[in-house]
Amino acid sequence: MNADNIPLGELTDLDKTxxxxxxxxxxxxxxxxIAWSKVNTGSYNTEGLKTFAPMLAEAFAETEAEVELxxxxxxxxxxxxGEVRDFHTGPVLRAVARPDAPNQVVLTGHYDTVFPKGTFxxxxxxxxGKFNGPGLTDMKGGICVMLExxxxxxxGPLKDQLGYRVILTPDEEIGNHASNDAIMAAARTAHIGxxxxxxxxxxxxxxxxxxxxxxxxxxxxxxxxxxxxxEKGRSALMAAAEFALKIEALTDVREGTTFNIGSxxxxxxxxxxPALCVVRLGARAPDGPSADWAQGEVDRILxxxxxxxxxxxxxxxxxxxxxxxxxxxxxKLFGDVAETAKALGIKLNFVDTGGVCEGNNVFxxxxxxxxxxxxxxxxxxxxxxxxxxxxxxxxxxxxxxxLHRIAEGRIDAKAIKALMTP
Ligand SMILES: [Zn+2]
Numbered sequence: 001m002n003a004d005n006i007p008l009g010e011l012t013d014l015d016k017t018x019x020x021x022x023x024x025x026x027x028x029x030x031x032x033x034i035a036w037s038k039v040n041t042g043s044y045n046t047e048g049l050k051t052f053a054p055m056l057a058e059a060f061a062e063t064e065a066e067v068e069l070x071x072x073x074x075x076x077x078x079x080x081x082g083e084v085r086d087f088h089t090g091p092v093l094r095a096v097a098r099p100d101a102p103n104q105v106v107l108t109g110h111y112d113t114v115f116p117k118g119t120f121x122x123x124x125x126x127x128x129g130k131f132n133g134p135g136l137t138d139m140k141g142g143i144c145v146m147l148e149x150x151x152x153x154x155x156g157p158l159k160d161q162l163g164y165r166v167i168l169t170p171d172e173e174i175g176n177h178a179s180n181d182a183i184m185a186a187a188r189t190a191h192i193g194x195x196x197x198x199x200x201x202x203x204x205x206x207x208x209x210x211x212x213x214x215x216x217x218x219x220x221x222x223x224x225x226x227x228x229x230x231e232k233g234r235s236a237l238m239a240a241a242e243f244a245l246k247i248e249a250l251t252d253v254r255e256g257t258t259f260n261i262g263s264x265x266x267x268x269x270x271x272x273x274p275a276l277c278v279v280r281l282g283a284r285a286p287d288g289p290s291a292d293w294a295q296g297e298v299d300r301i302l303x304x305x306x307x308x309x310x311x312x313x314x315x316x317x318x319x320x321x322x323x324x325x326x327x328x329x330x331x332k333l334f335g336d337v338a339e340t341a342k343a344l345g346i347k348l349n350f351v352d353t354g355g356v357c358e359g360n361n362v363f364x365x366x367x368x369x370x371x372x373x374x375x376x377x378x379x380x381x382x383x384x385x386x387x388x389x390x391x392x393x394x395x396x397x398x399x400x401x402x403l404h405r406i407a408e409g410r411i412d413a414k415a416i417k418a419l420m421t422p
Contacts, residue, residue, distance in 0.1 A: 008410055009342035011401075018152040018400040019344075022393045025152075029144045029392040030131075032059070034123050036140040037133040041090075042116040043174045049090025052111060056093050056143070056168055063150045064159070065095035065166065072170065072178035078216035078316055080265035082276050090170035092182045097154075098163030099189070103406050103413045105164045106190035106367060107150070108183055108358045109143050109197070109374070110172030120383045129389045136387040142196030142374025143168060144392060149399035158407035165189060172358055175214065175320050183358060184365045191413035192333065192406060193362035193369025194399065200351065201378040206371055207334065207350035209360055210256070210284040211291045211323030215298060216316045217243065219266070219305075223275035233273025234310030237266045240277040242308075246301045247281060250294075256286040257294055258354075284354050287325045295319065321360035326352070329368035329419035336411045337370050340401050344394070368416055373399050 006012060011019075039055065040048040053069050060067045070093075074086035090112075113135035123133035146166070153159065165186040169179035176183065187193055199205055219240050224233030244261045251258050259281060266277025283298070285291040295318060302313060324330070334350045341348040359371025376391035405411040 006410070008336060008339035008405060011343045012404070014156050014158070014404060015343065015401055018156060018404070019397045021152050021155060022148055022396045022400065025148050025396070026390070026393040029148055029396070030389050033136055033141045033144050033387070033392065034131065034133065036143070037123050037136045038121070040115065040117045040121065041112050041135065041170075042119070043089070043112040043114065043171060044087070045117045046089055048117060049112060049170045053091050053093060053170070056111060059147055060093065060095045060166065063095060063097065063147070064154050065097035065164070067093065067095045070094055070182060075171065075174075075177045076316065078218065078278060080278055082218045082278050084316070089178050092170065092179045093166065093168040094182060094186065095166035098159070099165075101161060101163035103162045104190045105162060105403070105406060105413070106186045106193045106362060107146050107164055107166045108169070108193065108195045108362060109139055109146060110169045110358065111140065111143065112170050112173050113138065114173045114381050126386065131387045131389055132384065133387070134385065137198045137375050137377030137385055138380040139197055139374050141377070141387050141392060142198060145374055145396045145399060146194075146196045148393075148396040149403060152396065152400045153403040153407075156404070158404060161407035162403060169358070176358060176361060177320065180320070180361055183361045187362040187365035187367045190367050191417040193359065193367045193371070194373055194402065195357060195359045195362065195369060195371035196374040197357050197359070197372050198374045198377055198380060199372040199395075201376065203346065203376055204349040204351045206353050206355070206359070208286070208326045208330075208352040209324040209356055210286050210354045211319050211360060212321045212356040213283040213285070213291070213294060213319040214317045215281050217279045217281070217302065218314050219243070219277045219279065220312045221273070221275050222310055224273045226271045226273050230273060234275075234308070235273050236277040236311065237274040239305050239308050239311045239313070240264055240266060240279045243279060243301060243305045246304070247298070250297055254290055254293055257283065257290045259283045259294070285319070285323055287323050291319045291323055321356040322364040324360045324363040327420070329416050332416050332419055333368050333370060336405070337402060340405055340411070341398055343401055344397055346398065366420055368420055
């Protein structure tokens with residue numbers, strides 16, 4: 001029987017061989033995930049990130065890809081004092097295999113975690129196949145899933161039909177500012193993107209994702225003695241307050257688009273007119289036009305505030321993760337992956353979320369993608385983060401089956417990508 005005629009939800013002999021291989025790798029996957037979890041890779045722990053990256057490179061050398069660690073550009077960060085500083089993070093891992101193959105996939109993930117050095121270090125076996133530890137689920141387990149799926153795929157006869165680029169980043173939890181260029185460049189060459197963020201606790205995948213923006217606005221006024229010559233002062237804090245109130249009033253003006261003033265830093269003694277104030281704000285928007293509108297409103301309100309005498313401002317930031325709405329390409333890919341999951345007895349749901357990830361960036365590069373192919377677990381971003389260990393080989397199996405179907409053309413990667421441009 002020609003593979004073309006087999007429904008996506010049915011296992012081929014090739015699938016079965018890969019699944020057997022992956023089942024046999026379960027213990028090794030768990031051991032590796034735990035060992036990786038024990039190396040702290042908090043987003044600001046540059047030393048830890050630089051220690052960990054070569055371990056990743058060594059692991060990915062088990063594939064047929066050419067593996068490199070790429071130095072990243074510094075990220076600008078605005079301090080509460082208004083000072084702009086450069087932060088240097090760890091390298092990006094890039095692995096490239098068979099770039100001339102007819103079907104091209106980009107696989108992404110991050111190796112940083114939200115846990116600063118020294119905050120959450122232990123891995124604990126909670127029993128019942130449940131393990132607690134930093135980054136087990138978000139997403140060192142997911143990186144293991146990606147790696148083993150690639151190895152299982154490459155052990156089979158379809159590999160000439162599919163090439164890939166892997167991008168593993170050191171800064172996803174803080175916005176991918178240092179790694180976005182590497183993600184975009186790799187994503188542009190691909191028909192389909194696969195990102196290995198954890199799925200939801202019940203196994204559901206993310207559907208549509210909103211876009212996310214962050215702005216730091218530095219207001220500058222002029223200080224003066226508030227008692228003796230207040231008329232000479234120009235309060236940066238009052239400008240910031242006007243800005244904050246006008247921004248907050250925008251929430252729900254346009255359906256699904258939200259704003260949040262996250263922090264306001266400024267001022268000191270009560271007898272001094274404050275000359276400096278830093279406002280940090282975020283916005284989430286469901287689609288491109290909403291994101292453009294949100295940016296336009298922030299600009300408009302800032303211009304209104306700058307009509308105040310003696311106030312200047314400069315702004316850093318914008319939509320660093322554009323929205324990833326459900327379009328025809330995404331819907332087709334969701335459908336094909338859900339059918340594929342049936343071969344494993346998994347009923348996949350796709351749930352829309354306000355949360356963002358590298359899948360947004362891959363989508364912005366014009367590449368449809370599935371971004372929750374990692375492990376099952378929960379309580380991520382807390383010290384109760386847990387991994388369901390059996391999901392390592394289970395989800396690697398799902399990813400391997402997706403790779404098989406793309407290589408065989410049963411998931412038509414080119415046709416799906418073509419749906420991105422209406
Ligand atoms: Zn993550």
